[in-house]
Amino acid sequence: MPDDLLDSASDETDLPDVSALLAAAVSGVGGAERPGQVKMAEAVAHAIDSGEHLAVQAGTGTGKSLAYLVPAVRHAVARNTCVVVSTATIALQRQLIDRDLPRLAESLKPLLGREPVFAILKGRRNYLCRHRLQVDAPEDPEEILFDPQTVSAAGRQVQRIHEWAETTDTGDRDELVPGVNEHAWRQVSVSARECLGAQRCPFGTECYAEQARDRAGDADIVVTNHALLAIDALEDYQVLPEHDVVIVDEAHELVDRVTSVATAELSAQAVEITARRCGRLIEEDLADRLKETGEALAPVLADLRPGRLDVLPQEAGVSLAAIRDAAHACATALRTTLQGAGDDAERLGAGRAALTSLEEIHDTAVRFLESFAGDLASRHDVVWLDKPFSDDSRRPVALRVAPLGVGALLRERLFRQRTTVLTSATLSLGGSFEPLARQWGLPAASNESDESDKTGESGESGGEGAPIKWSGLDVGSPFDHARSGILYIARGLPSPGRDGLPEAYLTELSELIEAAGGRTLGLFSSMRAAKQAAEELKGRIAQPLLCQGEDSTSQLVKRFAEDDATCLFGTLSLWQGVDVPGPSLRLVVIDRIPFPRPDDPLSSARQRAIAARGGNGFMAVAATNAALLLAQGAGRLLRSMDDRGVVAILDPRLATARYGSFLRASLPPFWTTYDSATVKAALRRLDAS
Structure with missing residues (x-):
């Protein structure tokens, strides 16, 4: 613990302990304490006090927001410091700012001696x-x-x-x-x-x-998003207020969000637009030179095949170098122009916008050129060409570059800098925290606890700096999954193919929906599959059927929740973004194991890199990502204590493939069956009740 924290530790003795504060907070919101919530709050408090990072899995209904907010608020008030809470979604940000934190602040004010202050900060x-x-x-x-x-x-x-x-x-x-x-x-x-x-x-x-930054600077708790957290780690300047603790909610999305922030792209159109933007601010021949490099890039990209690039074609290298040099020349001239702009705010504004575009073009071109230095094993970035489908012609052909992994970044700029708590309903995959811990850059576990304890793993890193210590904790769920839900794996169906949904899948799906009386959320691995199923089934079933894309997702979910008989089909955003408790949802159907596409540039490159180091790239990347999505999708079923129903997975590989046990161990512990008749009879009984 740092010396300044030791000096102020006596302040903590003046405040009630975490258990007393949690009891007051739960009472203030009209709830009841749950064993998992108490266990999580105590673990978070220990992590904050010890400086040891914590990964904690807390199932839906645990009350995890209060479980981390209470120790966070106590720490912030006692040490006169700030705790940052990062989320992946706007919905959770709003829940924290509009509901959880106001009620928490009011409940804890008498015990803390003052009302805790909170704020939200975005980019x-x-x-x-x-x-x-x-x-x-x-x-x-x-x-x-x-x-x-x-x-x-x-x-x-x-x-x-x-x-x-x-x-x-x-x-x-x-x-x-x-x-x-x-x-x-x-x-x-x-x-x-x-x-x-x-x-x-x-x-x-x-x-x-x-004004938002000022409010955040005065706050005990600052709520932000994973993107801004990533920017704070990536950039050399400070974005978030000074803080010594970070709580990452929806931590299962952290790697994807950080990767997205660290991804860049370059297109011919972007270069030409940037040239036009600075055309009136610098010498015309400099802007024309940049414009010409953009025009020259277009046919080069048109001749390339879409997908991952392991070798930079000579023509592309020459074009990127020309863009780099032209953008640098324009930026140098524009900086001189801005120095002479005085207080002309309008000219300064236009100049700053143009300079930003120039710097981004230049830096991205440099990054592309540097990405191909050295052999494949030593590279840190993945480059690919993205060509839009014909129905998305407004999106330009573009080169993209993304980091091969973000673990090193998170390790050095997050875990080595401040105490971090990572939480979600889905963190333990295949019965272990390690698959996600590896992606976060945390070290390998040194021991495993037994299944009944589920206190998870702990480990520490070697290498530069002090060892990084962390522990994993699964506080369980208030739901009795084995009594409330059935996991049906359609072992008798054929394995999925590449030519759309087989007829056997459509028949099984329609019979399941009829047995459930509608009330079905269909989660598909692609929009193509979702649309095929919707088109085919609308003529076979009596229940109303909605498909993602027919309206805004929020409106579709609202209509689905309001009519018990309605079914809703969709893809990725529905796997993680639907919260429909009650009788409107009795059946969740997943068409196939959601592995990344074999030709996905980033996923395939990550698998190859792990295999080159002697690891199992398929299990570390493809199976881990699929397990995470499966767990999230299955988690849509039980959203309240009274919910009952079935999760049906039509892909038989979940039962027959060698990796199936890993994927099944990542799912909630529902009662499992392979018998279609048993499942349909259960759904009919639910519908009748």
Whole structure:
């Protein structure tokens, strides 16, 4: 423990312990303490006190938000410090800020001696920019990519933003309901690089983003998202307030969110747009030179096959080097121009936007060129060409680059810097925390506890710096899975193929839905499969059937929840984003094990890298990702103590393949059967009741 924490440790003796605070918090929200919640709160408190990282799995209904917020608030108040809580979804952010934290603060105020302060902080792009709103966005050459109808629609959305701007107190994009598309929002917001800075901006004292940062600086608990947490770790400048503890909720999504932030892309259109953006601010021949490099890149990319690139073709290398040099020359000239702009805020704003684009183009071109240095085993990035499908022609052909892994980044910039608690309903895969721990960059476990204890694993890292210590804890679930749910594995069906859903799958699915009286959430591995199933079954079943894409996902889920007979089919966002307790959901159907596509550039590269080091790339990457999604999908079934139903997995490989035991061990402990008749009879009884 650092010396400054030792000096202030006596402050803790003046406050009630975590168990007393948790009891007050639970009473304040009108709930009842659960054994798993108490166990988790005590473990979080121990992690904060000891500095040992904690991964804690807490099933739906445990009350994990209070279990980590109570010790976090106690620590923040006792040490006069800040604790950061990071989430993956807007829904959880809103739950914490609008419901959990206000009630918690009110309940704990008498015991803590003051009311805890909390705030939400997002990236600057999420806030309305008053300066951009007043002077309008710099002329956006990207509008040439859109047809007039699209531009007009964006104009109407921008007008609605202007009207909302007259009433908003926060400027937070998420408070604008209904929302607007990204093209419209870009007209009224700026990135951190584009921002003029509070001192130079005429609206600096009224800046929504700066006001949010000020509130966060005074808060005990700051709620943010995984993306901003990643930016705080990736960038050399500080984004979040000073803090010594991070709690990562929805931690199963941390690796994907950090990877997304660390991913860059480059297209011919992006280069040409950047050239036009700086064209009026620097010498015309410099901007024309950059524009020409973009035009030269287009045919080079058109000739490449989509997918992962292990070797950089000579023509692509020459084109990227030309873009790098032209962007550097433009940026150098533009910086000189900006130095002479004085207090001309409008010119400064346009210049900062152009300079940001130039720097991104330059840095991305450099990253592409450096990604191919050395042999395959020593590379840290994966490069691939992304060509859109014909029905998405507005999305340009682009080169993309992403880190092969983010474990080293998280290890050095998160776990070595501050105490971290990672929590989710799904962290233990195949009965172990290690599959996700490896992806996070945590060291291998040194021991395993027995199954009944489930205190998980602990380990410490060698290498540079002090050892990294962590432990895993599964506090279980309040649900009696074996009595409340059935896991049906359709062992008698054929293995899935590449040519859509087999007829046997459609027949089994329709019979299951009829037995359940509708009430079905269909989770498919692709949108193609979801649409095929919806089209085929609409003529076979009597119940209403909705398919993702027919309306906004939120509206579809709302309609599904309001009508017991309705079925809803969809893909990835439904696997993790649906919370429908009660009789509207009695059957969750999963069409196949959700392995990554074999040609997925990032997944295949990660598997290859692990295999090159002597590991099992398939199990470490493909099977781990599939297990995580399966557990999340199966978790849609039981959302309240009264829920009952069936999770049906149509893919027989879950029962027959060697990796099936690992995947089954990742699922909730439902009663398992392979008998279709038994399952349909159970569903009919549920429907009748």
